[in-house]
Amino acid sequence: MKIGLIGFGKTGKSVASILLENEKFSLEWVLRQSKVLENRSVSEFFGVESDKPGLIYSSSKTSIEELLDKHPVDVIIDFSSDNGIYTYGEIAAQKNVKIISAISHYKEKELKFLEKLSKKTTVFWSPNITLGVNYLLFAAKFLKKIAPWVDIEVNEEHFKTKQGTSGTAVKIAEALDVDRENINSVRAGGIVGKHEVIFGFPFQTVRLIHESISREAFGNGVIFVAENLKGKDKGLYNFEDILTPYFTV
The missing domain is CATH 3.30.360.10 (Dihydrodipicolinate Reductase; domain 2)
Known part of the structure; x- marks a missing residue:
């Protein structure tokens, strides 16, 4: 499964490290606001060997549309900010790219926007993705x-x-x-x-x-969610939707 990661703060970095370790996932790119680390690979940043592309791009120089055209992905994972969804949401939905948002705080405006996007693609949101x-x-x-x-x-x-x-x-x-x-x-x-x-x-x-104990827990949560979104039709999902089948005796 090809992954694009939005945001490369403390949690984003931890999630990226977990994605690099998992053979079922390929971290294609990371998009962040800062120009620091631009065009470096995530594996290089962590000092590990990896055959996954994982190049770091700055949104000030590369648009999400350009990025998705050159490096298409199956899922976008968002660990950026509460307004980050506006920078990629519409384009991702048009291209039928699944969206996994792990933003802690969304206002009513953003939640309605997620609902709008879910009419076109599979959208998942959880304020805590562990x-x-x-x-x-x-x-x-x-x-x-x-x-x-x-x-x-x-x-x-x-x-x-x-x-x-x-x-x-x-x-x-x-x-x-x-x-x-x-x-x-x-x-x-x-x-x-x-x-x-x-x-x-x-x-x-x-x-x-x-x-x-460690922010890597968010990376494990992302993998669990991504695997359970396989085959899901377009719509807005949360953790309850994913966990409920596991509680059926």
């Missing part, structure tokens, strides 16, 4: 269904410079009918990401915890 945290969300929803009266608290911890409330925590809170104002946030040091759901019963407590 498999573990989405399993946590599934388990939490099941427990809430069993005991809808239980007390629930949502905690999230991230690195000191992370802005705003975790998009994943917001999604968990919404799924469990917890007010967004009741999400407890901690910003300290270099914590990659930790989410905890506390279920307070009268005589017992259940805690569901997911902790990202």
